[in-house]
Structure formats: structure tokens, C-alpha cells
Amino acid sequence: MKSKVFKVTISFIIILGIITTLILFFYPFPKKVNVVSPAVSFYENDPSSAKQTSISISGTLNRPLFRQHIFKGTVTIDGLEFTKENETLDTYVLDKNNGINMGNLVYHKPSKQGEFVTSSIIWFDDTFEHINIVSDWGGINKKSFFIVSASTYEEAIDTQKKMREKYGSTFVPRE
Template identity: 80%
Template sequence: MRPNVFKVAISLIIVLGVITILFLFLYPFPKKVDLVSPAVSFYENDPSSLKQTSIRITGTLNRPLFQQHVFKGAVTIDDLEFTKVNETLDTYVLDKYNGINMGNLVYHKPSKPGEFVTLSMIWFDDSFEHINIVSDWGQDKKKKFFIVSASSYEQAIDIQKKMREKYGSTFVPQE
């Protein structure tokens, strides 16, 4: 009778050990982000509006089990002064598909937390290598204004295309 209890106990310890190792290996713990990425800004379908800039992202991407993921930190764009003097609200990942995250990018005045400066949409991959921001931040409010982590217009369009193929039809720009 004793040997069966011993075998069951050893089997249980092995199974729990494997589950623990798999959990520790696969669980996406919070990820610290501190990067500066070259970027371009432009109006949709207007390569002549291209400007070189950079995106600086610092903070933490929290990915709790069975809960909404959230980026807590700052997103600063060199050519846009309001991103330097205002604070970024927490960016909740509203949708995630094939490694592409989508959320709202909202800036507010630090002295008046309830007063929003601007709202935009941001898509980014899990490593923050590819970033696509769509907004009305440009001078022409009738056209979509993009900021993409790329070095040229062609590369930006290619990155948007690859992100759209992964994310799906609700990615902006849609085509």
C-alpha cells in the first residue's frame, strides 16, 4: 500500500513542477519599455507631407492574467511639442490580435488631469518595434495624420501593410 502512495506523490510533484515551469516560461510578466525609434509623420496618401521625427516610449506594459493589458508611461514625439509638455494617460489595450495591440493615446495637462489635450489611436506590436499612430494632430484636420516608426515613406507604408495583414480590417489606414 505504501509504494502506491509514494508513486502518486512523486507523480503529483512532477506534474506540478512541469506546470510551474511552463507558467514561468510562458507568462508574459510586465515589460519595461525604454526606447527611441526613428519615425516619420505624414498625411494619408501624401508622400510630399513627410517629415522625419522620432518616438520616445518609456514605461511599463502590464499584462496581467485574464485582465486588460495596459501601458503606463509616456509617449513623446519630437516634432510635437504638446507631447513633451503634457502627460500621457494610461493606454489600455482595447484589442489585440496576432501580436498587434490597439489602444487610445490620450494626452492631458498635468496641472488639470481632467482636461484632455488630444486623443488618437495607437497600434503597436509586443516589442514596440512597429508603431502606428493615427490622429488629427496635423494642420489639415480633414486628413488623417500618421506617425509611423520608420525611416521613409515607403517603409512606413510597408509597416502599415504588414501590421494590417496581422491585425485585420479595422486597422487604420484600411488600404
């Protein structure tokens, strides 16, 4: 009798373990994101180019265990009309270090599938409090164009420094 109860208990534990593992593997653990943050846009090493703007992020960050995280939603930046007129492709988190995520930020025309408008790289923390976007949108003298969640140019540089310290040497801008 004890042997039968033991076998039933072990079978139950194994089945429960398999079900739990499958749920953890396939459930995306979504996190709703609705952030409007003051930001500063500027060209690399050019404080005179700094302009006040804001970043609006709305969507869902899917964070499945053991699989790639994906942000599905929109990223709009005041003053950059193409971010309002076009759609944002899903942003796959390509790398994650110490709470800082990195992915591609790609805009495409909603009316024409596969026609990309522009792309850039975005770094953000898990709460979307600290954001760093780098691109060539500015096109001046081949300098990188940054949009950083901050209120001033000095705060933006400090935010980039803190994010670089957490993320590592492949963060842009480099030292």
C-alpha cells in the same frame, strides 16, 4: 496509512493549484519599455507631407494573464511639443490580434486633472518595434495624420501594410 498519504498529497496538489492560479491571475508580468525609434509623420495619401521625426517610449507594459494589458509611461514625439509638455494617460490595450496591440493614446495637462489635450489611436507590436499612431492632430482637409516607426515614407507605408495584414481589417489606414 496509504489512504492518509494519498489524501494529504491530493490536498497539497489542490492547494498548490489554487495558489498558482491566483498568482497567474493577479501578477501583472510587467515588461520594461525604453524605446527610441526613428519615425515618419505624414498626412494620409500625401507623400509630400512626410517629415522625419522620432518616437520615444518609456514605461512599463503590464501583461496580466486573462486580463487587460496596460502601458503605463510616456510617449513623446519630436516636433510635437504637446507630447513633451503634457502627460500620457495609461494606455489600455483595447484589442490585440496576432501580436499587434491597439489602444487610445491620450495626453492631458499635468496641472489640471481631467483636462485632456488630445487623443489618438496607437497600434504597436509586443516589442514596440512597429508603431502606428493615427490622429487628427494635423487638421488639414480632414485628413488623418500618421506617425509610423520607419526611416522613410515608403518604409512607413510598408510597415502599415504589414501591421494591417497581421491585425486585420479594422487597422487604420484601411486598404
